[in-house]
Amino acid sequence: MSETAAFSYAFATLQQLAEDVLKHASAKGATACEVDVSEGFGQSVSVRCDEVETIEFNRDKGIGITVYSGQRKGYASTSDFSAQALRETVEAALNIARFTAEDDCAGLADAALMAKDCPDLDLYHPWALSVEESIETARRCEQAAFDASPLVSNSEGASISTQQAHFVSANSLGFMGGYPTSRHYISCSVIAGEQDAMQRDDWYTTHRDATRLDDPQQVGRIAAERAVARLGGRKIKTGEYPVVFEAPLAGGLLGSLVHAASGGALYRKASFLLDHLGKKVMPDFVHIAERPHIPCGLGSAAFDSDGVATRDRDIVTGGILQGYFLSAYTARKLGMHTTANAGGSHNLIIQPGQYDLDGLLAQMGRGLLVTELLGHGINYVTGDYSRGAAGYWVENGKIVHPVEEITIAGNLKAMLAGIVAVGNDVQVRGTKQTGSILLDRMTVAGE
Template identity: 50%
Template sequence: MDSVDIGDLESDLKGLVGDILDEAKRQGATAAEVSVGDDEGLTVLVRQRDIETIEFSQDRGFGITVYVGARKGTATTSDSRPDAVRATVRAALGIARHTEEDDCNGLADPERMARHLPDLDLHHPWSADADALRDLALETEAAALDYDDRIVNSEGAEVSTQRSCRVYGNTHGFVGAVTGTRHGVHCAVLASEDSGMERDHWYSVTRDPADLEDNVGVGREAAKRALARLGTRPIKTGKWPVLFSPRMAAGLIGHLMGAISGAALYRRASYLTDSLGKQVAANAVTLSEHPHLPKALGSAGFDGDGVATGSKAFVQNGCLERYVLGSYSARRLGLETTGNAGGVFNLRLETDTVCPAALMREMGTGLVVTELMGQGVDIVSGHYSRAAAGIWIEDGEPAYPVEKVTIASTLDDMFHGIVAAGDDVDRRGNIHTGSILVQSMTVAS
């Protein structure tokens, strides 16, 4: 990748944001907000011990929202030349002429703008070139292919590095930049024996290349996971405890966050409509966000409205303390923004934890879910029914893998039925949690 001076890039983009805001005011906007992004990246994929693709990416684009009184229009483009800027602003204003007045529209209140932007330590460029990334990827895939004779094929190993710089500004005079890097190692392989062919994968993703999981370990873990899926057996349909592995648990918490997000609530499109102050989960569940964690993937000093972010709990001992709100949805609900335009930042399940083996013992007989498929989660009614694959547990011990089963319940019953959580916390996403044990779900096969 080209090495750019990040300070220069940020000040260029801030200049561009200022120019676009000026153009919007000149063309008649009463208020405006602009977001400019500039990203570049390099991804190398190897497959069957040879390089398959090298992809260079480089993007710059901007989006503008203009307000004319209580009317609003939005336009985006990948073209930031001056005549394109003028045309895009014109397009946004053209739209604002035809939309209708909505009193909740507008920028967030000026006093809520972030004043001090903390240094979040998110920018750690990787000096490796395409050849170095290829060698790492080759080594990663080899570690998986050589792990066991039953690893018969590969979807490949991929090593990537990305730099992203996003500048947001609005006509309150706020302008801020979030610059960060993101590097990853990913490997997916196929295991086969008489019973059939199974695929699984593993990956590591971090802000700092020095923090990446050892690439040989990533390859081996992918192989182990694919092998662990071989020899599936059918199970009997019934009600059983279900242990969500950390990535699946993060997804489950994500559904709850979706149900308490302003956009769902003001539309009354959530099973948790009008639930503020009510018990929405078991007593053991506390969910809070930590937007200023150094090096974390979900860190940011301000939200999508320019509002200051800060640590806070959404669910405390099972009780819904606050919704997830940006300024628009907050106004719609007659509440104050929580600094969450665009979502939560580094959400954590805070509870007493035990090791995964102890969770299995506590479960006795039931299903550990390692993969979920499909979109069978209805935030409106709270109904949950998804396809799952995982490991059947008998008397607290892993017995055999299972696939093609469904797990079903309601989100309300599942969250009230959380009985324990694991210390195997996964921090590769924006939601940090270990395994979660849910008392009972319908498991069908």
């Protein structure tokens, strides 16, 4: 791939392909149809111990077609954009629909809710980075990690990735929308220590606009500092302690809230937040907003996977759950209205407090700072939470030693209700934005 590489298909071609699918579905007797046409490409380069380890190029395309025959639904997809392949894929989807059970909640979203005008959300910033430049950038990133400390003894590598894509979504209600997007990242993972006393850690930066990525050397330095800081880790006594989730992990708590408040979990009655709309789930000071139209945002979108226009809304105000995350289908299952969240949440932001991480540790006084979580021990029906963890023990508001080989446990309902403070040390790495979060207590299993 050279700096002049571009999409293989013009945006207008994607629109025409979508139009052709809709026409053929209608001609074949589908009562409704929706189609997604996409193309993407990129390159990824990784360097380990100054040697080039991988150079990867990717170029993908696909069409996903959903048809409805009354209340019966069928889906098929293809990566072949030829006219014959499109016709065969439409017919395959219709054939599947004929053999599926009727579902009175199946169907497109309400036509009045479809996105009419798509705002330019500034989501496309191609990075004209040659392979040679990628290698040089990755080497600088990794070398900065080795230079940061003589205790950094090995590397798992530094990686540079640049990705571009564009897509068109359309349906038989007259909706058609789409736009190009980009996403780039720089990462570094290193090992500190010798023989048995070794620890690894990593750091990365990601953005739609490469000019807003963190400096590669800074990424390497932080990865090294984090790995070195973990040397000499030990267990702590089993007990109940206050816990701070470091910002990169705190987004996982927001993710758990989203999962439990999502239509799929709710209509299956597989959520600890069942029937909690309008009820207090967090302390008074917690405010969580969904902001889908942030320019250049990693979670920004003009419409959801159903074609429904997205809008700003508040999820939690004064600690009270104000909204679920619903698609057209899950909303019908619950007898509610879609919240334009088919496909997930968009830029979920918890209002930061006044303190940075050091301030939160000072507020906690004595307890555990968690910087790594292992395993997936979450039961969303009951809210029970148990995961392996590592981090640092804190006394008098200061880190005193690393901690490893422990398990933290609690219940998500109690954890959300037990938020003491939210930090202002926000790391924007995805669709959920939060600073570090201090919880009043969790059970820590150690010695």
